[in-house]
Every structure is written in structure tokens, then in C-alpha cells.
Amino acid sequence: xxxxxxxxxxxxxxxxxxxxxxxxxxxxxxxxxxxxxxxxxxxxxxxxxxxxxxxxxxxxxxxxxxxxxxxxxxxxxxxxxxxxxxxxxxxxxxxxxxxxxxxxxxxxxxxxxxxxxxxxxx
Amino acid sequence: xxxxxxxxxxxxxxxxxxxxxxxxxxxxxxxxxxxxxxxxxxxxxxxxxxxxxxxxxxxxxxxxxxxxxxxxxxxxxxxxxxxxxxxxxxxxxxxxxxxxxxxxxxxxxxxxxxxxxxxxxxxxxxxxxxxxxxxxxxxxxxxxxxxxxxxxxxxxxxxxxxxxxxxxxxxxxxxxxxxxxxxxxxxxxxxxxxxxxxxxxxxxxxxxxxxxxxxxxxxxxxxxxxxxxxxxx
Amino acid sequence: xxxxxxxxxxxxxxxxxxxxxxxxxxxxxxxxxxxxxxxxxxxxxxxxxxxxxxxxxxxxxxxxxxxxxxxxxxxxxxxxxxxxxxxxxxxxxxxxxxxxxxxxxxxxxxxxxxxxxxxxxxxxxxxxxxxxxxxxxxxxxxxxxxxxxxxxxxxxxxxxxxxxxxxxxxxxxxxxxxxxxxxxxxxxxxxxxxxxxxxxxxxxxxxxxxxxxxxxxxxxxxxxxxxxxxxxxxxxxxxxxxxxxxxxxxxxxxxxxxxxxxxxxxxxxxxxxxxxxxxxxxxxxxxxxxxxxxxxxxxxxxxxxxxxxxxxxxxxxxxxxxxxxxxxxxxxxxxxxxxxxxxxxxxxxxxxxxxxxxxxxxxxxxxxxxxxxxxxxxxxxxxxxxxxxxxxxxxxxxxxxxxxxxxxxxxxxxxxxxxxxxxxxxxxxxxxxxxxxxxxxxxxxxxxxxxxxxxxxxxxxxxxxxxxxxxxxxxxxxxxxxxxxxxxxxxxxxxxxxxxxxxxxxxx
Numbered sequence: 001x002x003x004x005x006x007x008x009x010x011x012x013x014x015x016x017x018x019x020x021x022x023x024x025x026x027x028x029x030x031x032x033x034x035x036x037x038x039x040x041x042x043x044x045x046x047x048x049x050x051x052x053x054x055x056x057x058x059x060x061x062x063x064x065x066x067x068x069x070x071x072x073x074x075x076x077x078x079x080x081x082x083x084x085x086x087x088x089x090x091x092x093x094x095x096x097x098x099x100x101x102x103x104x105x106x107x108x109x110x111x112x113x114x115x116x117x118x119x120x121x122x
Numbered sequence: 123x124x125x126x127x128x129x130x131x132x133x134x135x136x137x138x139x140x141x142x143x144x145x146x147x148x149x150x151x152x153x154x155x156x157x158x159x160x161x162x163x164x165x166x167x168x169x170x171x172x173x174x175x176x177x178x179x180x181x182x183x184x185x186x187x188x189x190x191x192x193x194x195x196x197x198x199x200x201x202x203x204x205x206x207x208x209x210x211x212x213x214x215x216x217x218x219x220x221x222x223x224x225x226x227x228x229x230x231x232x233x234x235x236x237x238x239x240x241x242x243x244x245x246x247x248x249x250x251x252x253x254x255x256x257x258x259x260x261x262x263x264x265x266x267x268x269x270x271x272x273x274x275x276x277x278x279x280x281x282x283x284x285x286x287x288x289x290x291x292x293x294x295x296x297x298x299x300x301x302x303x304x305x306x307x308x309x310x311x312x313x314x315x316x317x318x319x320x321x322x323x324x325x326x327x328x329x330x331x332x333x334x335x336x337x338x339x340x341x342x343x344x345x346x347x348x349x350x351x352x353x354x355x
Numbered sequence: 356x357x358x359x360x361x362x363x364x365x366x367x368x369x370x371x372x373x374x375x376x377x378x379x380x381x382x383x384x385x386x387x388x389x390x391x392x393x394x395x396x397x398x399x400x401x402x403x404x405x406x407x408x409x410x411x412x413x414x415x416x417x418x419x420x421x422x423x424x425x426x427x428x429x430x431x432x433x434x435x436x437x438x439x440x441x442x443x444x445x446x447x448x449x450x451x452x453x454x455x456x457x458x459x460x461x462x463x464x465x466x467x468x469x470x471x472x473x474x475x476x477x478x479x480x481x482x483x484x485x486x487x488x489x490x491x492x493x494x495x496x497x498x499x500x501x502x503x504x505x506x507x508x509x510x511x512x513x514x515x516x517x518x519x520x521x522x523x524x525x526x527x528x529x530x531x532x533x534x535x536x537x538x539x540x541x542x543x544x545x546x547x548x549x550x551x552x553x554x555x556x557x558x559x560x561x562x563x564x565x566x567x568x569x570x571x572x573x574x575x576x577x578x579x580x581x582x583x584x585x586x587x588x589x590x591x592x593x594x595x596x597x598x599x600x601x602x603x604x605x606x607x608x609x610x611x612x613x614x615x616x617x618x619x620x621x622x623x624x625x626x627x628x629x630x631x632x633x634x635x636x637x638x639x640x641x642x643x644x645x646x647x648x649x650x651x652x653x654x655x656x657x658x659x660x661x662x663x664x665x666x667x668x669x670x671x672x673x674x675x676x677x678x679x680x681x682x683x684x685x686x687x688x689x690x691x692x693x694x695x696x697x698x699x700x701x702x703x704x705x706x707x708x709x710x711x712x713x714x715x716x717x718x719x720x721x722x723x724x725x726x727x728x729x730x731x732x733x734x735x736x737x738x739x740x741x742x743x744x745x746x747x748x749x750x751x752x753x754x755x756x757x758x759x760x761x762x763x764x765x766x767x768x769x770x771x772x773x774x775x776x777x778x779x780x781x782x783x784x785x786x787x788x789x790x791x792x793x794x795x796x797x798x799x800x801x802x803x804x805x806x807x808x809x810x811x812x813x814x815x816x817x818x819x820x821x822x823x824x825x826x827x828x829x830x831x832x833x834x835x836x837x838x839x840x841x842x843x844x845x846x847x848x849x850x851x852x853x854x855x856x857x858x859x860x861x862x863x
Contacts, residue, residue, distance in 0.1 A: 012520070015520070022509075022513065023847060028505075038513060038516050039512065042516040042520055043519075045523055049523045079478075082482050086508060086512045089486065089508060090512075093489075093501050093505040093508065096493075096498070096501045097498065097502060107843075110841050110842070113498060113499045116498060116499055117499045
């Protein structure tokens with residue numbers, strides 16, 4: 001197993017840690033942090049899976065030299081921006097919920113939300 | 123289930139088991155990849171990156187040329203995030219933001235006004251030279267935007283926002299989307315004309331600079347919103 | 356290629372312009388619709404001229420983004436354009452410019468997804484679709500809408516992370532991102548690494564596509580949001596995940612897996628819809644149930660099965676939008692149907708509900724009858740046949756329950772405003788059966804309209820109606836359990852679903 005694959009296996013472990021936090025933490029902010037860990041580890045995975053030791057940065061390539069694969073790096077740029085957008089919007093929504101209910105506990109928020117939906121006449 | 127001092131509920135145990143299984147399966151897939159190297163698309167990109175001679179950064183040639191259509195959607199995602207923040211911008215801050223004092227430290231405020239020009243120049247440099255080396259419009263824009271955050275923390279958010287006329291700059295942001303849209307379409311239809319013959323590196327630099335401008339405005343809008351609504355420290 | 360550019364660029368421009376010049380938002384959106392229509396017609400003319408086409412976006416040769424024009428593409432693009440028209444005449448300039456901007460962005464990205472045949476392009480466009488959707492869900496800024504949006508955002512972000520992991524595996528082994536290119540490289544002999552990667556991607560897409568166990572965010576998001584948003588999300592947005600599944604299913608043989616998931620999704624959705632007591636909740640659960648049919652169609656693996664799935668995707672978009680709009684225009688979406696005698700609906704809503712219900716129950720000659728019979732003809736396993744029967748019976752039960760409450764029990768509101776646009780939409784939905792005739796041709800249609808099918812499809816609602824007479828007392832006062840749909844449990848069920856996929860794939 002090559003170095004890149006080994007390293008990406010470690011990033012899968014980080015993904016798992018993030019997922020555990022995402023499911024088990026009751027605090028909404030903690031959930032968002034865990035989600036961000038998952039997203040970042042995914043980016044790490046995507047870059048590392050095609051990594052070979054000794055690759056050079058793909059700038060001004062000349063034949064005969066081993067360069068890193070430029071495609072995953074370009075794609076990862078896109079997904080970094082996407083994660084930024086997701087983080088901004090999820091923090092925004094969390095803020096609105098906290099202003100309304102004054103709690104970050106997800107189970108309490110879910111309770112409030114359901115009651116509000118059922119009681120409000122359309 | 124009791125485990126010494128701690129009690130672990132069945133649900134937690136179940137969650138841990140399924141997540142560990144998920145990890146084990148994915149890592150198992152990595153073991154099955156094998157060492158055989160297939161010829162990947164990336165190699166073709168490297169080969170062809172000399173096709174248009176004035177772009178030497180192969181990563182840029184992927185996201186700036188061949189896959190600019192994806193980058194267009196990336197820009198749109200960023201704008202949508204900014205738009206979402208703008209929709210909620212009339213949300214009441216938790217405490218009166220006017221009365222909030224900036225950080226009272228001469229070191230911070232002096233070094234901020236000294237550092238900001240350097241940060242800004244670095245951001246602009248990255249945006250200008252994206253096709254030659256590491257960098258790009260996004261990186262440059264984010265660096266500029268976070269530089270303003272430094273100013274805002276040192277001198278007060280409201281004053282900084284007044285200086286930068288955030289609202290009028292937001293209109294500019296949407297013009298960039300039109301530019302990106304037209305480059306995505308024209309570049310796909312007439313690649314050689316747009317990227318080499320017509321303006322040479324001009325189009326590339328123009329696109330990069332305007333993306334940097336847009337990301338700069340967007341980053342500052344988002345950061346300003348969160349600075350304004352931050353709770354009591 | 357031109358078709359894609361015309362549609363996407365006109366929708367995007369309409370979105371940006373209606374934000375900047377919000378006075379003319381309706382007219383800009385109308386121009387955007389014309390652009391989408393032109394784009395779709397260009398696609399149709401290209402398909403009629405040279406048949407299905409897999410090409411590259413731009414003149415980059417192998418390096419460009421791969422796009423496709425086939426029946427699925429055209430049906431989905433057509434769905435976008437038709438739903439755009441429906442919602443535009445329903446809206447008639449009632450919302451602000453920001454809403455129109457997001458609305459047009461949503462249309463642009465779904466239009467683009469129809470043509471996409473590239474794994475990473477699918478990722479970006481679907482991610483954009485979900486970001487725009489959550490802003491639309493939370494548009495009215497009610498706390499429950501914000502919560503539903505946040506739940507959708509968290510689930511979908513996690514799902515797309517899984518998709519990206521799968522994409523990494525596929526790229527490492529397959530070496531390219533275009534689906535046609537990959538299919539040529541793999542040549543049918545996909546290794547276990549590729550199929551694991553595809554499984555991860557399937558998980559991600561299933562979260563977007565409304566598959567049971569994966570998209571437990573759906574009932575909340577679709578029932579809490581605004582009428583037009585519900586119609587667009589249920590009719591169009593979740594279909595982008597299903598389009599992704601259709602595209603990906605060509606790479607690895609997923610037949611049996613998709614059949615099992617489809618049967619599970621259809622039956623579970625119908626059960627939850629039957630237990631719910633608020634019209635919008637019923638419709639949201641019914642969306643999950645109908646997704647089951649689409650999965651069954653993809654699972655058959657034949658080209659006619661895919662066509663049946665695509666047709667069903669199109670027709671479901673139409674009648675589900677009609678149902679949401681009629682319930683929404685009468686403003687009864689959140690009322691309890693056990694107390695339907697207190698409600699009053701304008702006659703237009705009742706007409707819309709009636710047409711939508713006979714369509715969803717697949718009564719001939721309404722549109723769903725044709726897609727469903729086409730699907731039945733493709734199925735050759737007995738248990739799938741029984742599963743379809745069960746889904747059909749469940750659909751008849753919850754639809755008749757909704758109809759009994761809202762059409763028969765509720766009063767007809769003669770004084771209130773009656774929205775004639777609903778009737779126009781209902782007329783269009785009723786006439787959409789002709790489209791099946793255009794696509795399938797007369798010979799196929801005659802085969803579908805045979806005696807056995809006709810009897811079966813008239814019998815199912817009758818049996819359902821009789822069963823409902825016995826069950827009505829027991830159903831009233833019942834409300835669907837909420838715990839499977841809370842954020843924590845829906846995340847747990849997502850990973851359970853992933854393990855189920857793995858188990859099925861490796862056991863068979």
C-alpha cells in the first residue's frame with residue numbers, strides 16, 4: 001500500500017471521528033464543528049488518494065519529471081468554497097434559532113419547533 | 123449497558139458500531155485499490171497545459187479553462203451564501219453594536235494599519251499571478267477580506283464598514299457573475315480565441331481580478347455580519 | 356451544448372437581474388422561462404436529429420466536462436420548464452426580488468443537472484441546488500422553517516462529503532470523471548473498489564433524492580416551507596438526486612439493490628403518509644413513496660425501465676406540484692384533516708385536488724397510468740410486482756383519505772378568492788397523458804391500454820376505498836411518529852442505509 005493510500009486511510013479515520021461527533025453531540029454548534037471536520041477530512045482524502053511521494057507541484061510542467069495530479073487539486077478548490085458557503089449559512093441558521101429559543105440543545109429546539117408548527121393555524 | 127463508571131446507552135453503542143463499520147469498509151476499499159497505476163485524466167491535463175502557452179499553472183488551467191463551467195457554479199454558491207447573509211441582515215444584533223468598543227490596544231491598532239496594506243498587496247499579487255504560480259482569485263479575495271477583518275477588530279466594525287461602502291459594492295458583485303457567465307460560455311465555444319488570441323493573458327487576469335474583487339466583497343459581507351452579531355465575549 | 360448554455364444562462368441572468376432591478380422581476384423571470392423553453396426545444400431537435408448524444412462541453416476534446424442529451428435529459432429539462440410556468444403564473448409577482456433570484460437559480464441548476472454526465476459537475480450543481488433550496492425553505496423566516504433548512508443543510512453537506520469520498524475512489528481506479536469515459540474504461544468489469552466508491556456516491560445521491568432511510572429530512576423541509584417552494588422541491592429539486600442515480604447506475608450493476616430500496620421506499624413512504632394527518636405532511640410523505648416507483652424503474656435496468664422511471668419522474672413532478680399548489684392556495688396545508696368539517700376550500704382548489712388525486716392513483720387515462728404500466732411490463736420478478744401492488748394500495752388509501760376530508764367533508768368557499776391558475780395547471784396535468792402518447796407511439800400505447808391493466812388500475816382504488824371505510828375510525832386521531840425524522844436519528848438511519856447498501860451488494 002502506497003504512502004498516499006495510507007495517508008488517505010488516516011483521513012477516513014478523521015471522517016469517522018467527525019461523524020461520531022455529528023451524531024452524538026447534542027449541542028448544535030458542536031454538530032456544525034463536527035460537520036466541518038468531516039468536510040475538511042474529505043478534502044484531505046481527495047487530495048491524498050492520488051498522492052505519490054516525490055511529486056512536484058504541477059507548475060510549468062516539462063516532460064520526464066513526475067508531477068502531482070492537477071485535477072483533484074483543482075476540484076478541491078471548488079469544494080473548499082462550497083464548504084465555506086455551507087458553514088456560513090449553517091451558522092446563520094443556528095444564530096436565528098438561538099435568538100428565537102435561547103438554547104443550543106437540539107432536542108429542546110426540535111421540541112419547540114414541532115409544537116410551534118402544530119399550534120400555529122395556517 | 124454499564125462499563126465501569128460510565129454508562130453507555132444502546133443507541134450510542136449502535137452509532138459507534140455503524141460508524142466504525144463505515145470506516146472499516148472505506149479503508150478496506152483503499153486496500154483493494156492495489157498498486158497498479160492507471161492512466162488518469164490528470165496526466166492528459168499536464169500534457170496539454172502547454173497548449174495555451176501563457177498558462178504555466180496546470181491547476182489553474184483545469185479550474186480556469188477546461189472546467190470553468192464548474193467554477194461558475196462555485197462562484198454562484200459563494201454568491202448564494204452572501205445573498206443568504208444579506209437576506210437576514212436586518213436581524214437584530216444581540217447587544218447594541220454601536221456601543222461596542224473596539225479592542226483597546228495601541229499595539230493592535232498600530233500594527234493593523236501597518237499590516238493591512240501588505241496583506242492587500244499580497245492578495246492582489248496572488249490574484250494577478252494565478253496563471254503563473256500558486257494563487258488565484260479566491261485566495262486573493264479571501265486574504266483581502268480577512269485583512270479587513272483585522273482592521274474591523276482594531277478600529278471598530280461600523281467605522282470600517284462605513285469606509286468601505288459595503289452596500290454600493292454589493293451591486294458590483296453581480297456584474298462579476300455576468301462576466302464569469304460570458305467567459306464560461308465563450309471560452310467553451312471558442313477556447314483558442316478567448317484564452318490565447320483575443321486578449322492573451324488579459325482575459326485570464328481580468329477574470330481573476332474580478333473574482334478576487336467579488337470574493338473580497340463577499341467575505342467582508344459575511345464577516346461583517348458575524349462580527350456585528352457576535353455575542354458578548 | 357447550445358441547448359444547455361441557452362437554458363442555464365437565461366435562467367441565471369433572469370435571477371441576477373430580478374435581484375438588481377426587482378421592479379421588473381416578473382418580466383425577467385418570464386424571459387428566463389422563454390430561454391429555458393428555447394433550450395429544451397433545441398435539445399429536443401438535436402435528439403430527434405441525431406439520437407442520444409454524449410459529448411463534451413466546449414471544444415476542449417477529452418478534457419471538457421461531459422454532457423448528455425437523451426430521453427431522461429429532455430424529460431427532466433421539460434419538467435423544469437413546465438413547473439417554471441406553473442409556479443410563475445401561480446406567483447404572479449407576489450414575492451420580493453430576492454425570492455425570484457433564488458427561484459431562478461434553482462431552475463438554472465436543475466436545468467444544468469439534466470444535461471450533466473460528469474461526476475464532479477453533478478456534485479457542484481447538486482450542492483448549489485441544495486444551498487438555494489435551504490434559503491428558499493427558510494425564506495419566510497419562521498423558526499420551524501429555519502430548523503428544517505438547517506437539518507437539510509447538515510444532512511446534505513454530510514451526504515455530499517460521502518459522495519466526494521466515493522468520487523475519490525472512483526477517480527483513483529477509473530482515472531476519469533466523465534461517466535461515459537468511465538464506462539468505457541471499466542467495460543463492465545468493475546472491481547470491488549469501484550463498486551464501493553459507487554456505493555458511497557449512491558448514498559450521497561440518495562440523501563438528495565428522497566430515498567427512505569437516507570432522506571429523512573424531507574417530510575419536515577417539504578411540509579414546513581412555502582407553497583411554491585414545496586411544489587418546486589417535491590416536484591423538481593429532489594429529482595436531481597434521482598437523475599444522479601440514473602446516471603451512476605449505468606456504471607455498476609445495481610439492479611437488485613435499487614429494486615429493494617425502491618420497494619422499501621415506496622411502502623414506508625405510503626405507511627407514513629397514511630398515518631399523517633396534515634395535508635402537507637401527507638403530500639411530503641407521498642413524495643417519498645412515489646420515489647419508490649422511480650427507483651424500481653431504474654432497478655429494472657432495461658432501457659424501457661429507465662424510460663418508465665423518467666416518465667414517472669416527469670409526471671410525478673406535474674401532479675405533485677398541482678397537489679401542493681391546490682392545498683397551498685386554499686391555505687389548509689397545516690390543518691388537521693380529522694377536523695375537516697371546519698375547513699373551507701375554494702372550488703378551484705377542489706378541482707386541482709381532484710385531478711391531482713386521480714393522477715396519483717394512476718386511474719386511466721390520467722398520466723401516471725402510462726408510466727406505471729410501462730414499469731409493470733418491465734418487471735419480471737414476482738415480489739417486485741407485489742411490492743408495486745402494495746404501494747399502489749397505500750397510495751389509494753392516503754389519497755382517498757385526503758380527498759374525503761378536503762373535497763367531500765370540507766365546505767366549498769363561495770365568497771373567498773378563487774385562484775383560476777390552479778384550474779389551468781390542473782388542465783395541463785390532465786392533458787399531459789398525450790405526452791406519453793407522443794413519446795411511446797400508438798403501438799406501445801395500445802399495448803399499455805389492455806384489458807388486464809385497465810381492470811387492475813380501476814380495482815386498486817376501489818379496494819382502497821372499501822378498506823378506508825373500515826379503517827377511517829382507526830386512522831383519525833393517529834399522528835405519524837416524529838422520532839425517525841429528528842436530526843440525530845436521520846443521521847443514524849443514513850449510515851444504517853449505507854450498511855444496508857453494502858450488505859445487499861455483497862450478499863447478492
